[in-house]
Amino acid sequence: MSEPPREPKGRGPAWTEERGTSDEGRRGLESGPAASGASRASEALLEVRDLTVHHGQLRALDHISLRVFPGEVYAIIGANGAGKSTLLRTIAGLHQPTEGAILYDGKDMTKVRPERRATRGIAMVPEGRRLFGSLTVEENLLVGATYARKGPWTIERVYELFSWMKDRRTQRTAQLSGGEQQSVAIGRALVANPRVLLLDELSLGLAPVIVQRIYAMLPQILASGLTVLLVEQDVSQALRVASHLQCLLEGHTTLEGRPSDVTPAQVEAAYFGLAPAEHGGAASPSPGGYGGAGSPLVSRGGLGGIVPPEIAEELLWHGSTTSSRGS
C-alpha cells in the first residue's frame, strides 16, 4: 500500500537505496542511535516514523521518516507541493496521519491534540505568520505565554532579541510589515519555551535582506537550548543554517544528509527530481559542498517550472538518489 501507483521501469538500485533511508532509520532505532556526527550521538528528541498523510484522495506524504536530535537545526527542503508544510503541520498535530507515528521525547504523540503538544514543548511558527490580527504585538506574545512551560524565554527577552518590538508593542499586528510580523510570530512561539521549534517557510513573502536578518537570530535562539526543525523553499538559506538536511519531492524523501556531505548536484537532483547527468554541465559537484554562503541554486530557482512534471518524475526514478545518513 506504500508503493506509488506509477512503477517506473528500470529504476534499479537507486529506488531501493532511497527506500533504505526510512528502513535504516528504524533499524538505527532498534540498535541504538546512529552516530553520524557529534551532535547526533544522543537520543532523538523528535522522531517521525513512516508517516503517511492524505489530503482527501491525495497522498501528501508517503512513508516519511526523520529523527531530530537535541540542539540540531534540521532543515526540510523541497519545491512547492512536496509535502513539507504538511509534514510540519502533522508534527504540530493540525493534520492526522493515515499511517505512521510521531514520537517526542520518547513518547507517542500521534493521537495527542495540537494544544497539548504545544504545552509539552512543540511550538510552531506557522506558514504565513498567522498572527492574531486584531490583537496588539504584546497581546500576541501574552497569548503565546499563557500556557508556557518554564524556561528562559520571557516577553522581555523577546523584546531584547527584536529591539524594535518594545516601542511598538501596543500596535495591532495587522499594521506591521511582513518581516515584523514574522518576528512577532517567532516571539509568540519562543515565549512558550518549547524544546522543539517548528519553523514553516520563514522566508515566504519576505525580501531577501529581511529573511537574512531573521535567520541571523537563529544562533541566539539555539543558544537557549532549542532544537529547530525548519521547512524552507529558499534552499541556500536552509543550507546555510542547517546541521541536517532532508529533501522532499511529492511526498517522498529524495535526499538526506549533512549539508557538508551533499553536493549541489545532488541537492538539485533531489529538489527537482532530476538526474545530475541529465542537465548538462550545470551540476558539476563542487568539492567543498555547501559549507557557507552563496549557492548556485538560487539563480536556477525556475528550473522546476521548466521541466514538465512527468519528465521530472521519470528522471527522478531513473536518477540516483543519495542517502548519506549513516553510510
Place this chain on the structure above:
Amino acid sequence: MAWVNDIIQGILTGGLYALFACGLSLMFGVMKVVNLAHGDLAVIGGYIAVGVITVTHIPVLWSVVIVVPLMALLGYVLQRTVIQASLDRSILTTLLVTFGLSVVIENGLLQFVNADSHSLGVGNAIITSSFSIGSQITIAYLLLLIFVVAVVVLLGLQYFLSVSKYGRLIRAVADDKEAAQLSGVDYRHVFGIAAAIAFGTVALAGIAYGMYSQFSPTTGTDTILLFAFAAVVIGGLGSLWGTLLGGVVLGVAQEIGAQINASDQLLAGYIVFLAVLAFRPQGLTTRRAQS
C-alpha cells in the same frame, strides 16, 4: 413633546434589546455560530426565574444570582457538547442544530409547563412606579434600570474582553483558532467560556423581559430572536457598542412608528432594519468587526 418622550422611551427600550443581542453578537463574533435558539434561551431564563421565585420566595431581582450562573453553566455544557459537535461538521450545521434546539425548547415548554403567559415580579414597586419630567415625559424606573444594567453589562464585557486573560484568549481564538492551538490554547474550552457569557447575558435579558412584559413558550422566536437579530444587524456584527446602538435605533424606530399609528410599531422597526441591510450592510458602526 410627545416625540421627545417617544425617543426617550425608544432609547431605554433599546437597552433591553441590546441586552438580548450582545450574547448573539458574541457567539457569532467568536465561534461564527448563529444561535437560532437565542430567544428561547432567554425564555428559559425567565421560566427558571419563575421556578426559583416560586420555590424560594426570594425577591425577583435576587433570582438573577441563581439564574445567571445556572444558564452560564448550561451554555458551557451545550457549547462543549452539541454546538461544538455541529461546529466540527460545518458552520451550516450549527444553523440546523440551533434551530432544532429552538424547536425542542419551545415544544418542551409547551409540553411540560403550559402555554400560559408568565411575568416576573408582579406587584413589585420598582416594576410599576415611574417618575415624570414635565407634563409629557414619564420614565418607568424599571426601563431605566434595564438600560443601566445593559450599559453596565456591555461595559463589563468590553473590559473583560480587552484586559483579562480569558478575554484575550477569546479574541485570539476569534481571530485564528488554529494559531491559538499552536500556542497551547484549547479553543473548545475558550468557546465554552464565550458561550457561558452569552447564555448568562441572555438569562439576564430574559428576566428583564419577564419584568417588563410577559413571556410564553413561543415568545423566544416570535419576538426576542427577531429583535436581537435586528439590533445586531443594525449596529454591526461583532461590535458590542454597535449592538447597543442597534438596540437603541430599533427601539426609537418602534416608538416613533407607534406614535404615527399604533399598528406600525413593529413595521417601523423592521423598515429601519431592512434599510440598514440595503444601504449599510456592515452596520452603523464603522469599527472593524471583532470577528
